[in-house]
Amino acid sequence: MNLQQERIDGHCQSLKLEGLMQRYVALASDAAAKQWSFLDFLEHALAHEREMRQLRSRQTLVRMAGFPAIKTLDGLIPLAFGGNTTLTAAMLDRILHHAHIIQIKGDSYRLKQQRKAGHVPASKN
Secondary structure: HHHHHHHHHHHHHHOHHHHHHHHHHHHHHHHHHHOOOOHHHHHHHHHHHHHHHHHHHHHHHHHHHHHOOOOOOHHHHHOHHOOOHHHHHHHHHHHHOOOOOOOOOOOOOOHHHHHHHHOOOOOOO
16 A cells, blocks of 8 residues: 555545545546546545445444344254254254144234234224
8 A cells, every 4th residue: 555545545534435445445436437528537436435335324224123033943942952963953853853843823912902902903803
C-alpha cells in the first residue's frame, strides 16, 4: 500500500465511508480501463457506498428484530451422547421407529381457552 492509499483510507475512516474504503481501488482500476470521467467514477463510488450502508442497515434491523433461531436436529446430534453421532442417530432411529401417530379431533384445551378469552377467532364449523 502506498502513501496515497493510506491517506485515502484515513479519510474514509474519519468520514465513516467503510464501503468506499473497501472498493475504491477496484473502482479506480475500472475507471482507468473504461476511461470514465471523474463524475462517472464519483457516481459509482457513491452508489457503492449507498448500497453498503443499506446492506448494513438491513443486517442491523434483522439482528435487532430478535427473530427466533431455527433449531434443527443437525445442531443437536453432535451434542447428544458425548458427540457420538452414530449412537445418537441409532437412538433417534429406535425412538422414531416405535412411535405411533395419533390424530386428535377437536380443539385442544389451550385453543379453547384462547378462543374463550377472545385471542383467537371462533372456528367456522
